[in-house]
Every structure is written in C-alpha cells, then in structure tokens.
Amino acid sequence: MLMLTPTAIEVVRSITSGGGIPDEAGLRIFSGEGAETLQIAVAAGPADDDKVLAAEGSRVFLDQQAAAFLDDKVLDAGIDTNGQSTFVVATQGDVAPGTDPAP
Numbered sequence: 001m002l003m004l005t006p007t008a009i010e011v012v013r014s015i016t017s018g019g020g021i022p023d024e025a026g027l028r029i030f031s032g033e034g035a036e037t038l039q040i041a042v043a044a045g046p047a048d049d050d051k052v053l054a055a056e057g058s059r060v061f062l063d064q065q066a067a068a069f070l071d072d073k074v075l076d077a078g079i080d081t082n083g084q085s086t087f088v089v090a091t092q093g094d095v096a097p098g099t100d101p102a103p
Contacts, residue, residue, distance in 0.1 A: 001053070001071060002053060002060070002062065002067070002070040002071065002073055002074070002075060003073075003074045003075070003092060004053070004055055004058070004060065004074070004075050005074060005075070005076040005077070007076060007077050007078065008058075008075045008076050008077040008087065009055050009056050009057075009058045010058075010077075011077035011079065011085045011087075012026070012027045012058035012059070012060060012077075013056070013057050013058040014085075015027060015042060015085065016042055016058065016059065021042065021044075022044050022045070024044065024045045024059075025042060025043065025044050025045070025059070026042075026043060026045070026046065026052070026058070026059030026060055026061045027040055027041075027042060027043075027058075027059070027060050027061070028040065028041050028042070028043035028046070028047075028050070028060075028061040028062075028063075029060065029061070029062050029063070029066045029070070030047075030061075030062075030063040030065075030066055031063055031065035031066055031069075038066055038069070038070075040087070043061055045061075046061040047061065047063065049063065049064055050062060050063055050067075051064075051067040060075075070089065072091060072092050073089050073090065073091060073092060074089070074090050074091070074092050075087060075088075075089055076088045076089075076090065
C-alpha cells in the first residue's frame with residue numbers, strides 16, 4: 001500500500017483544504033494518457049473505483065493503475081522557497097531514516 005511521509009500528509013492537507021474546497025476533497029493520483037505517466041489533481045471526491053487513503057486529515061484517491069504502480073512506494077513532498085509543492089515517489093525501504101512514512 002502507498003505510504004505517505006508526514007511532509008506529504010501536510011502538503012496534501014494544505015492543497016485540499018481552503019476556501020471553496022469540500023471537506024471530502026482529496027488529491028487524486030491517476031494514470032495519464034501513457035501507461036507510464038501519473039497525473040495529480042485536486043478532486044471533490046473519489047471516482048467509483050478509486051482506492052482511498054486517509055491519514056491525519058489528508059485524503060488521497062488512487063485509480064486502479066496508480067494504486068497498482070504505487071503499491072510498494074512512499075509519497076514524499078517538499079515545499080520550495082516560492083511555496084510550490086513537489087512530490088517525490090520512492091520505493092519503500094529507500095526512504096531516508098526519520099521520515100516515518102504513514103500508511
């Protein structure tokens with residue numbers, strides 16, 4: 001199952017909360033046009049077949065292909081000096097010590 005680091009949880013929660021965004025919203029990760037491409041978007045709720053991950057007030061929705069690809073991965077995030085968020089995917093076990101990924 002995809003795991004999220006505490007930083008990723010915070011960034012997802014930040015992106016999916018705020019004015020005009022429903023409480024049920026989440027970050028949706030889905031397969032793009034090519035089988036090797038993943039895309040992300042804020043979604044009001046999961047699609048019918050999405051897998052839903054919830055951790056500490058953040059919600060991530062994964063379509064079937066994304067869920068299969070990310071099954072043994074960790075989602076981490078960073079925020080640059082301009083306040084822009086960047087997501088990084090690593091294989092579980094490759095995460096830096098002390099990041100404590102959450103399922």
